[in-house]
Amino acid sequence: MKISNELLHYLSLKGITDPDDQRRFLLPRLTDHYDPFSMKGMRETVEGLRGAVKEHHKILVWGHADLDGIASAAMFKFALEDLGAEKVGVRIPSREVEWFGLIPDELRELKASGVDLVVTVDIGVTNVAEAALARELGLGLIITDHHELMGKAPDTILINPKLPQSGYPWPQLAGAGVVLKLVCALYQYMVGMSVEELARLRPHYWMFAALGTISDRCPLLDENRLIVRVGLDHIRAGEWPSLEIWLEEMGFEAERLTVFDLYSRAISVFYAAEPEEGVRILLSRDRGWLRARYAELKERAMKWQRGKQWMIEEAERSALHIGGMVISVSEEIGEAYLGTTTHALRERYNRPAIVLVPKGNLWHAECRGLEQTDLLGYLSQFESIFLTFGGHRKACGFTLRPENLEEFLRALEANPIQLPQSQDKEEIVFELGIEKDLKDWALLAPFGEGNCSPRLLARGVHIEEAGEGYRADGIPIYLPFALRPLPQPDGRFDMEYTVKADGTIRVLRLVPIN
Missing domain, CATH: 3.90.1640.30 (inorganic pyrophosphatase (n-terminal core))
Structure with a gap:
């Protein structure tokens, strides 16, 4: 390609400027x-x-x-x-x-x-x-x-x-x-x-x-x-x-x-x-057993999924802003939702987040930081309060006894985390018309932590409904339901979009051109 x-x-x-690094990013080989x-x-x-x-x-x-x-x-x-x-x-x-x-x-x-x-x-x-x-x-x-x-x-x-x-x-x-x-x-x-x-x-x-x-x-x-x-x-x-x-x-x-x-x-x-x-x-290769067991586990997983949104809402309801962080202390959040709710708080407030829930005779905590901060290093100053503690710069956890909870919250208040002046997420918006073959942009995948999908901008494109889908300058696109119906049918727009891992063009934002 x-x-x-x-x-x-x-x-x-x-920041990937070296030709060999660019090749390794787009076309990695096992020998890398x-x-x-x-x-x-x-x-x-x-x-x-x-x-x-x-x-x-x-x-x-x-x-x-x-x-x-x-x-x-x-x-x-x-x-x-x-x-x-x-x-x-x-x-x-x-x-x-x-x-x-x-x-x-x-x-x-x-x-x-x-x-x-x-x-x-x-x-x-x-x-x-x-x-x-x-x-x-x-x-x-x-x-x-x-x-x-x-x-x-x-x-x-x-x-x-x-x-x-x-x-x-x-x-x-x-x-x-x-x-x-x-x-x-x-x-x-x-x-x-x-x-x-x-x-x-x-x-x-x-x-x-x-x-x-x-x-x-x-x-x-x-x-x-x-x-x-x-x-x-x-x-x-x-x-x-x-x-x-x-x-x-x-x-x-x-x-x-x-x-x-x-x-x-x-x-x-x-x-x-x-x-x-x-x-x-x-490790199993028993297809019959696997199908039966997955069916049972899927029911449990679906129940977990149904509870996830409520747990996230509970974390937001109980959230406190202490020492530059977002902290939720709740007896209502299930321990199985700890990581999910902590991640959601971090994304919601764009601040380091901690969620604490009771488990047995202890409080268990999950912590999620931002790219620019060493959350593990910051929390290490309170290690004497914790019973167990460890993890990574951006994701860690600890346990503490109930009698130490208030002491920990006071310590956070007295020793706030130092955050960079700007916590706004900076993303490159790259101007690129859709008349070109964009298949090579799918080589940026897999998208996820540390490698977001690209944000691209095509100016003055003509978007029209075509059968069950939409086209921009004659090229098939996916228009999310939140952007339907078009604010002006068969109109022209500045279109912010991304290219998915399968090469599909997904529209992110539309600005009508009068």
Whole structure:
């Protein structure tokens, strides 16, 4: 496909000026993957795992209860068994468990039951005391994570692209992205398989990594963009049974699947299941069982969707503006809606947001920041008030005891977050007529966190109703219902629009020309 000069100019306005960087953005290749062994600790991790497989050690994968952790655990379990490990166990504590990460009593039980090695996925970088306990017990421990390091690192084998001196070129991998890099390194080290061969023979690794990256709202830039693009291509092609049937049961056309579809509705079915069952679902090839189970989970997911809007409205009703942030403290918001309501508050007010809800004997909080702010760093000054705390610069969480809630709110008021002078979202509006072939603009996809769809402007176009649709200067367009009917039939307009991932022109705004 020929790349237009207009598209290259648009990329330069977004700060992507180097020709090779522009090619990697628009036409990424598997060979663009960074060397996994450039990540600090990778070689030691791979050597330890190879030894564990060869010695027939009993291995358990310990994951986080979100979809990033579920997809990571499924990918890693499959890879270890594919490379010769005997039946690999998976432990992902229920979302109802108040403890975050490794649980001390369970580590003791695992050692007593004969487990030789625990490998964490998408969790563990803050589990300093638990790593010390594992060492004391003689239980092997490898931590793979992508959350920010808070203070001292656990004294064990550890890979995390966000670690100081990690050496890895792209620190913003999801937990599943880190596991994908580990899996690539394992296949290279143990059987001499290249990344291209692995993607051809085991495409579901990229599919699972894409799910984790999208669900964790990691920026769709650099290597994340490559992972998601490759993974979505394989998902659309129906190359893994559990995901093919998942899309069918959720009512999506696989070939038109977008990141927004996954954000908005598709992934909810995995949160309707217990986390460990989510691993079983992803790895299953039993089509009959999958269809029946998805049908059951879909009912739960639809119930969750019906409650979502009410929960968002409750978060807005209870919202307080404290210390430059939007805070909702509510006993009415279900714990399952924490992330959704926090994200909605951030988008509604364009301010960092925190939602706190009771869970057991504690208050649990989800926090969402803005691109320009380090929310994790800001909240770290209150760490002595929290019981648990961790996450990323823009998305983190904590728990605290009820008696510490007022203390925390007073501390926020006394120490407001410093925000940039302008919090308005700046978007490039690029003037581009629609008479040109715009198919190359679809190469900007996948659109999502960190990579919004382009906002384009065509001046003086003639828009008319044509059958069941609309045309602008004779070219088919999608006109949202909110813009119908046309303010002046068969009129001329300045038309703000975008190009979707499938090449469709979607109108965003119309200004009539008199």
